[in-house]
Amino acid sequence: MALLRRSEMVIAGILLLAMVLIGTINPAFWQLDNLFSLMRSNVIIGIMAMGVLLVLISGGIDVSFPAFAVAAMYLTVKGMLLIGYNGVVLPLLAATAIGLLCGAVNGFFVYKFRMIPLIVTLGTSAMVRGFLLGVVGTSMININKMPTALIDFARTDVVSVTKADGSTYGLTAMVLIYVGLALAMHLMLRYTMIGRSAYALGGDPEAARRAGFDLRKTIFFIYCVAGALAGFAGLLHSGMIWLANPRDFVGFELDVIAAVVLGGASIFGGRGTVLGTMLGVFMLVMVKNSLIIMKVDTTWQLVAVGLIVIIATALSAWRDRRQPA
Amino acid sequence: MSDGLIELRGIRKEFSGVVALDAMSLVIHPGEIHCLAGENGSGKSTVIKIMSGVYAPDGGEVLIDGKPAGPLTPISAIGHGIQVIYQDFSLFGNLTVAENLAMNVHLREKRRLMNWRRTRAIAREAVGRLGVDLDLDATVDSLPTAGKQLVAIARALMSDARLIIMDEPTTALTRKEVETLFRIVRDIQARGIAILFVSHKMREMLEISERMTVIRNGRKVAEGPTADFDEASITRHMTGSDILNEPYVWTPPPGAPPPPRLEVRGLTVPGKCEELDLSIRPGEIVGLSGLLGSGRTDLALALFGMAPRYQGEIRIDGAPVRLRSTQDAIAAGIAYVPEDRLTEGLFLTQSINRNMLATSYERLAPRLVIDRERAETMTQGMIRAMQIATPTGEKPVIQLSGGNQQRVVLARWLLTDARVLILNGPTVGVDVGSKAEIHAKIRELAQAHGLAVLMISDDVLELVQNCNRIVLMHRGRFVDDLSCADATEEMVSDRLKTFT
Numbered sequence A: 001m002a003l004l005r006r007s008e009m010v011i012a013g014i015l016l017l018a019m020v021l022i023g024t025i026n027p028a029f030w031q032l033d034n035l036f037s038l039m040r041s042n043v044i045i046g047i048m049a050m051g052v053l054l055v056l057i058s059g060g061i062d063v064s065f066p067a068f069a070v071a072a073m074y075l076t077v078k079g080m081l082l083i084g085y086n087g088v089v090l091p092l093l094a095a096t097a098i099g100l101l102c103g104a105v106n107g108f109f110v111y112k113f114r115m116i117p118l119i120v121t122l123g124t125s126a127m128v129r130g131f132l133l134g135v136v137g138t139s140m141i142n143i144n145k146m147p148t149a150l151i152d153f154a155r156t157d158v159v160s161v162t163k164a165d166g167s168t169y170g171l172t173a174m175v176l177i178y179v180g181l182a183l184a185m186h187l188m189l190r191y192t193m194i195g196r197s198a199y200a201l202g203g204d205p206e207a208a209r210r211a212g213f214d215l216r217k218t219i220f221f222i223y224c225v226a227g228a229l230a231g232f233a234g235l236l237h238s239g240m241i242w243l244a245n246p247r248d249f250v251g252f253e254l255d256v257i258a259a260v261v262l263g264g265a266s267i268f269g270g271r272g273t274v275l276g277t278m279l280g281v282f283m284l285v286m287v288k289n290s291l292i293i294m295k296v297d298t299t300w301q302l303v304a305v306g307l308i309v310i311i312a313t314a315l316s317a318w319r320d321r322r323q324p325a
Numbered sequence B: 001m002s003d004g005l006i007e008l009r010g011i012r013k014e015f016s017g018v019v020a021l022d023a024m025s026l027v028i029h030p031g032e033i034h035c036l037a038g039e040n041g042s043g044k045s046t047v048i049k050i051m052s053g054v055y056a057p058d059g060g061e062v063l064i065d066g067k068p069a070g071p072l073t074p075i076s077a078i079g080h081g082i083q084v085i086y087q088d089f090s091l092f093g094n095l096t097v098a099e100n101l102a103m104n105v106h107l108r109e110k111r112r113l114m115n116w117r118r119t120r121a122i123a124r125e126a127v128g129r130l131g132v133d134l135d136l137d138a139t140v141d142s143l144p145t146a147g148k149q150l151v152a153i154a155r156a157l158m159s160d161a162r163l164i165i166m167d168e169p170t171t172a173l174t175r176k177e178v179e180t181l182f183r184i185v186r187d188i189q190a191r192g193i194a195i196l197f198v199s200h201k202m203r204e205m206l207e208i209s210e211r212m213t214v215i216r217n218g219r220k221v222a223e224g225p226t227a228d229f230d231e232a233s234i235t236r237h238m239t240g241s242d243i244l245n246e247p248y249v250w251t252p253p254p255g256a257p258p259p260p261r262l263e264v265r266g267l268t269v270p271g272k273c274e275e276l277d278l279s280i281r282p283g284e285i286v287g288l289s290g291l292l293g294s295g296r297t298d299l300a301l302a303l304f305g306m307a308p309r310y311q312g313e314i315r316i317d318g319a320p321v322r323l324r325s326t327q328d329a330i331a332a333g334i335a336y337v338p339e340d341r342l343t344e345g346l347f348l349t350q351s352i353n354r355n356m357l358a359t360s361y362e363r364l365a366p367r368l369v370i371d372r373e374r375a376e377t378m379t380q381g382m383i384r385a386m387q388i389a390t391p392t393g394e395k396p397v398i399q400l401s402g403g404n405q406q407r408v409v410l411a412r413w414l415l416t417d418a419r420v421l422i423l424n425g426p427t428v429g430v431d432v433g434s435k436a437e438i439h440a441k442i443r444e445l446a447q448a449h450g451l452a453v454l455m456i457s458d459d460v461l462e463l464v465q466n467c468n469r470i471v472l473m474h475r476g477r478f479v480d481d482l483s484c485a486d487a488t489e490e491m492v493s494d495r496l497k498t499f500t
Helices: A004-026 A032-056 A063-081 A089-112 A116-134 A148-154 A173-192 A193-203 A205-211 A215-241 A252-262 A274-292 A297-321 B044-051 B074-079 B097-108 B116-130 B144-157 B173-188 B202-208 B231-239 B296-303 B326-331 B342-343 B352-357 B372-385 B402-415 B432-449 B462-466 B489-497
Strands: A157-162 A170-173 B006-015 B019-028 B032-038 B060-066 B084-087 B165-166 B194-197 B211-216 B219-225 B262-269 B273-280 B285-289 B311-316 B319-320 B334-337 B420-424 B452-456 B469-474 B475-481
Touching: A004 A274, A032 A063, A032 A170, A032 A173, A032 A193, A032 A215, A032 A252, A032 A274, A063 A089, A063 A116, A063 A215, A063 A252, A089 A116, A089 A215, A116 B462, A148 A215, A148 B432, A173 A193, A173 A215, A173 A274, A193 A205, A193 A215, A193 B097, A193 B296, A205 B097, A215 B006, A252 A274, A252 A297, A252 B372, A274 A297, B006 B044, B019 B044, B032 B173, B032 B202, B032 B231, B044 B084, B044 B165, B044 B194, B074 B084, B084 B144, B097 B116, B097 B144, B116 B144, B144 B165, B144 B173, B173 B194, B173 B202, B194 B202, B202 B231, B211 B231, B219 B231, B273 B296, B273 B452, B273 B475, B285 B432, B296 B334, B296 B420, B296 B452, B311 B342, B311 B469, B326 B334, B334 B402, B352 B372, B352 B402, B372 B402, B402 B432, B420 B432, B432 B452, B452 B462, B452 B489, B469 B489
Parallel strands: B019 B219, B032 B194, B032 B211, B084 B165, B165 B194, B285 B452, B285 B469, B334 B420, B420 B452
Antiparallel strands: A157 A170, B006 B019, B006 B060, B211 B219, B262 B273, B262 B311, B311 B319, B469 B475
16 A cells, blocks of 8 residues: 555656646646646546546456447437437436446456456447447537537536636536546545455455455446446536537547556556546646647647557556565 | 364265265364375365365265254355465455455455454454564565465454365475464464364474375375374375385596586676586586575576676586576576476466477477477377376366476476576475476486486475485575585584574
């Protein structure tokens, strides 16, 4: 634990250093509206990262969550339009449930057939995306059709500031949802037996079985939660960008996994914390944001994210290997 | 006689038609230290798994406190107070000592929440009960093997255990750690807890146990107070034949002495070992011992090209070699059988054949394509010569017993025509029968092929019986060079005890 805590300190240190560096290159970085917009960008990727963290801790990996997020979001919005429902809570619950069901499919294959999670989630991801585009539809739902309740909800600000030129900006209340979910995940991981069982499973599956953990429950729980969080984040995302795009979140898995690994979670399972993950998410978003501010081409942003995944994974592998046997 | 704590009566167990246990009986009385002795593959682990409820027997019955126990499950076995300490300890390396200790209590109580204060309290009590000092906040991965074992024992003790089954508990321990373990085992017994010590190490069994059951081929072949047994009788029961222990004699050939097979001059690996001089002539088996951390493994690794920054000179048959990589070492004719054959030496999920050929492919494929026929002849011949118990060379190595795995590693090096053979703990985790065979094989190799053998071991008896010289290391230096003609086991052990 001491080591983990130390690695969080390291991440925080690096983050601070990067912030100072970026702030020196571009003083606009420290302006409140930029910071607010940064935090806003943390929300969706952060909520999904919580699910991925859980999966990584258990020794698995999930690349299907962006597909689940899109499916949950698009199906829910389509459904709302179909029955003419305009609300927030029920749709969010529905999207969460869709994500959860998809996650249960992952859990089923991972548990029942002892399949490698990467293959399972690659498969379910392709299936869900294909199904969505083939059966449900390919057209985007724009601002003019989007349910207004969703948009209004996602526009809620915690604080808002009026600039000298009269324009206003604020910190989105969605940050509170993210922080709340992160806190819940932290409490779950640290103070419930199901959370500890995820660490146990990631540490040594055989020992976990012998100790009497119900691994079926654990595995289903893990993949269901990851799916549910993705579904929830998916719909929230559409409210925040005023758009339901069935081709959204392509390549998003890389960003999220990069953020989680950057936050100190081990790709081999057994290690990882919520705080670290939040720092990792912030770091990734900040780097991408700075690249945009510095007008770096999006293709080069991809290179940067790929590099981050590899470096962060290499570091964590190196750290795990240095542990005396 | 009073009722046994647990009794197996006429237990039969088959695995897809292969009989693992047949009419197996075993009685363990409350509070006794009982030894279950048997070679690898004799059915010891099946016995453990039946007692701990992992396997259901196909016939016979299990009695607990004199009453039929009905079908046991892992949970109900624990409920009866039966705890198993597996060879791999079944601990969570990523979690702290405290959490590892308390986990079973939480699970047994079907807790949903994790109470950290209670976890620490449980752990503190468990460690206190064992009378040892462990850092509760350290992750288990950061502990040495002996520490992990203590955690496993402390955990087993927590659940009101009445019987603790220890599966090969001394395998990865040094002599000193074994002594500590035995002290703890006696402590546990003093509290009225029975211990089933599953082993194949003669002296340890004789030292620690009160009663003993010997099994061979899934049947009980002997049972009685340990005082009625001695090494020879246990060996006879375990193997069904007598194993002779003749000391290894090496006499220099007449005439001018050939250059040493292996000659080391002033070998220094910074921080590990210093100024080592050693020469081994063809046919010599030289033993090397010392405490863990004495530099003995570092010497072996340097000789196998795994310490490229060593200083000093290494000669093979008089020709100087520079060993910068394992490839260099293999090319120079040096073979190394590592201490932990499981993680260092074998591709566990690969077949026996592939493992044997792993270092021979270059020779087998002079023109890009592997000469399959020749490979097949080589592996078939080796499986026969090494007496590896397998129907086919295609079987994955992971399915073999420890002794057979060791033979696969040896076979691999024999196929490369090695001239210098370095064996690090060659019979760790191997049963007596296989051990004797491996020893015989090593002697035969040394004599028939003129191999120079360096045998590193904690097992002093093994060295005294199989080497013609023993070198002792301490703090990175050679401190003794004894001829086995006049060294006894006691002498060497006593000498080792002075190194602290």
